[in-house]
Amino acid sequence: MERKIPLPMLILAILGFCYLLFPILVVVLAGLTTGEFLTFPPKGLSLRWVISFLNSEKYLSAFFFSFKLALMTMIVSTILGTAAALFIARSRFVGRTALRAFFLSPVVLPGVVVGFALYAFFITSGLGISRTIWGLWIGHILYSTPYVIGTVGASLATFDVSLEEAARSLGASPMRAFRKITFPNIAQGIQAGSIFAFIVSFGQFEVSLFLSAPNSEPLPIAMYNSLRYKFEPDAAAAGIFAITLVIASVLLTNRLVNIRRLLERQDG
Amino acid sequence: MTKATAVRASGLSQHQFKWLLVVPLVAFFVLFFVIPVGLLFATSFNPAKVGQVALVSDLTFDNYIRFFSRSNYLIAAGRSILLASIVSVITLIVAYPMAFVIAKTENPARNTFLLILVLASMQLDMVIRLYGMMVILGDNGLINQILQSMGLTDGPVALMYNFRGVVFGLVQFALPFMILTLVGVIMGIPPSLEEAARSLGASRRRAFMRVTLPASMPGILSGSLLVFALSISSYIVPALMGGFRVGVLPIHIYQQVAESARFQFGATIAVILFLISATAVAVYLKLGKRSSGGLA
Known part of the structure; x- marks a missing residue:
């Protein structure tokens, strides 16, 4: 054979x-x-450079800045993205495919342009959040939410709606049917989506470029600024921690949802 | 109306407040995506004034005239398009065998392991991956060290800080996206198609060239468009791998805005880049719709 x-x-x-x-x-x-x-x-x-990274003001603070920003982004993206995915999966609104494409579009549109647009908008609108963590937060939410919609959407697609309908026909209120039946079934999809949102924000570079301030930079920006001039091994040591974080989150995602199934739904 | 839809009609799906689910995200996207990008479009029609961000009511095409009459900007646009096209083709050639192997690996544990490798590298921060590329391709990098220790070259071979280096970096960046698009399509091709060709006497190579490859065409097209859109938009790869010597559109935007404070002209280049990228995405979406209906 x-x-x-x-x-x-x-x-x-x-x-x-x-x-x-x-x-x-x-x-x-x-x-x-x-x-x-x-x-x-x-x-x-x-472990020389790992220790040097753990003692370096520059990379360690950037690492924790990114971590904090990614957590903040994750919370908002998960809530907004899950709600939107529920709407897209359950409504028969004619424009819902277009709406989904609209929500997913930031992933493929130039991050530098969107970052620049936000930067100019924050200045002209007088919001006063250009080059602050709040401005970065908004940019990151735009780029992380699509991943939540994709992941939660995939788990909603495999969930049998008739279960929820059965609960409703037995007299459960819509909220109760959602809480008792739908939510437990898509909870793992939501968790996987939130992990994606976290890691996308943690590694985000293009949108952050115009939005970050010189003294409070996310890790990718801090690494970029030093990499333009020389190779610092403690930057690579910071990279090791980031690599560990990414591998851990992908492994965790794999335990929560079937990665294969996630791919099959990509076009849908 | 069938029974099932009648029941569903009383459920969450027909309930008035389902709209409330999507309102927050729509509001967020309008406020922080549609309006800022719209204002950027408007800014590009304002007269150029160094240091001024605020919109004024004067409208002019001067910035666009400047863009299309200066050869260095036209060359940058051409270079961006050429770069993204070359990267799409190379990425496709490198990714296809990888996707094929992943799709044909039936052992679920091994299949998942390969997908995890692809997903993990896709999710990893591009700056970190480029750090690795630079250590490998630099003048004192691993490849040049090996070449020189083997006596193959005297001086270092310039593998980065040029167009070639940007191509190397962008292919590394785009590979996972292409692989994931192709895996989905190749897994969807029924194996019986190739078996039928084989049983009719086609050689293995011929069966692949005549059956499997054409059947993967929708994935090849949409993957290439996706890679085109992603690589024409990238700032970080040309910045690090090209060392600012490869002037593509995202680099020009940053220089106009951050270094020269020319917001209006920066916005003009941004609009042009945005439109090129959005066109590729629109065709991608259109193809995706047709291919999912056409193949099965």
């Missing part, structure tokens, strides 16, 4: 995975290197 996957295809795929993953591995190695910078072959491993 022949192999299911032809050998040339397999080799090309392995090379592709190297291209995707090797830079990430390099960051981990650069953060753990003994020397001043990463050489090939590596000189040896040490």
Whole structure:
């Protein structure tokens, strides 16, 4: 019997995975290197730069700033996104596909342009939140909410509406039917969506570019500003913590929802 | 009206307050997305005045005339489009075998593991991934160290701070999006199609070229448009991998606004970039609708 996957295809795929993953591995190695910078072959491993990161004012405060911003973004995105996903799944409003596309559009539209638009809007409208955490918060909510809508929408699509209808026909009020039947069934989808929202905000660069202030920067901006001039191994050490956070959240997402199913619904 | 819809009609779906669910997000998007982008469009029609952000009532096409009459901006627009097109093609070539292998891996644990790798790299902050790319491709980077220790080159080979470097970086950035789009489509192709071709005597290669590849066409088209839109919009990749030597539209926007305080002209470039990207997205959405109805 022949192999299911032809050998040339397999080799090309392995090379592709190297291209995707090797830079990430390099960051981990650069953060753990003994020397001043990463050489090939590596000189040896040490926790020197990890300790340096934990003592650095610049990266540690940026790390916690991003963490706080991502938590704030996660809370609002989860609430607004879940409510909107419920509406889109349950209404028979003709424009709901267009509405969904509208809510998802920030993901693919240029973040620098949207960040610039918000920056100018905050100045001209006199809101006084340009280059503050509040302005960043608003920009991040725009870019994180689509992921909540996608994830919650997928779990609503697999949920059998007749369960809720049965509860209603047995006399439950709409709120009670939602609380007792629908919510427990989509709770894991909501949790997965909120994790996505967190991690998208934590790694957000393009929107933050115009909105962040010099002394309170999210981690990606702080890393970018130093990376323009030189490679600092403690930036790579900060990267190790970010990589750990991302892997943990994707693993957690996988426990909550079926990642395969999430993909199948992407076009819907 | 069937029984089921009659029951549903009494449920949450027909209830008056279901609108309340979507009102907050609509309000948020109108206030912080539609209005700011709309004002940006308006700003681009204001006379250029350094340092001024506020809108004025004078309308002019001067900024657009300036954009389309200066060769360096036209070249930047052309370079952006060329870059995004090259990246779409290369990303497709690199991603297709990866997506094919993921889609054909039947062992659920192994399949999930591969998807987790793709998703985790997609979610990881681009600055961190570019740090890795720069350590690999720099003049003193790993590839140049290896080439020199093997005596293949005398001086360093310039792998970044040029157009090539930006392409390398953007492909790394766009790969997960292309893979995820293709996996969905390839998984949806019934294996019986290829089996039928094989049983009629087609070689494996011929069956793939004549059946599987054409059947993945909707995914190939929508994935390429998605990658085009994402890579033409990227600031961080040209900034770091091009070292500001590859002047694409997002770099020009930042320079006009943050370095020269020319808000009106910055807005003009932003509008042009926004329209190019939105066109690609609109075609993507249109294709997505047709392909989901057409294939099955």
